[in-house]
Amino acid sequence: MDAKATAAESFVREPAAGSTLNVLGITHIYKATGAETAGSFSLWGSVVPPGAATPLHTHAREDEAFYVLSGELVIEFEGDSAPHRIAPGGFFFGARGRRHAVRNVADKPARVLVFCAPSCGLDQMFAELDAATAAGMPEMAKVVAIAAKYGVTIEAPAA
Known part of the structure; x- marks a missing residue:
């Protein structure tokens, strides 16, 4: 394989730049997509409104990491008996193959930097969920x- 054909190009993304998606009520602002990093990783900022949550889920293809910038999240994950409150500066690593869920139980939005590696399709999944959310919250099925x-x-x- 020609390494140059799959190599990513260096780039800068300004603070207000990046595609924005509404994923089940949580705003994602992409800073780097898998297409831009040749599949190495994806990076986005999320704004999680009060009461918003991800359902309990498992990634088969990628690891996911969360760094809380502001607000507070509660993280539940397989292998631990109790949920964890993650405050600003706190971090959670969600290993592929391990169930986890994220929710905002505070009364103000939480801002989170989310990293996933390798980038195996979450960008496309979130784009589909954004489209499905455009007409209102989609059915869980x-x-x-x-x-x-x-x-x-x-x-x-x-x-």
């Missing part, structure tokens, strides 16, 4: 089906 296409298993809440 649709969310589960979209996620499954990208190696993410969502544990849907009981009906």
Whole structure:
């Protein structure tokens, strides 16, 4: 394989720049996509409103890491018996193959920097979820089906 054909180019993204997606009520502002990093990683900032949460889910293809910039998140993850409150400056590493969920239980938005490596399709999954959210919050069955296409298993809440 020709290394030059797959090498990423260096770039700068200004503070207000980057594509913005609404993923089930959580705003993602991309700073680097897998397409821009030749699949090495993706990086985005998230604004998590009060009460917003991700469902309990597992990534089969990538690791995910969260660095809290402001606000506070509660993280639940497989292998630990109790949820953890993550304050500004706190960090969570979500290993692939291990269930985790993130929620904002505070009364103000949380700002988080999220890193995933390698970049194996979450960018595309979030774009599909953004499109599905445009007409209102999609049914959980649709969310589960979209996620499954990208190696993410969502544990849907009981009906």
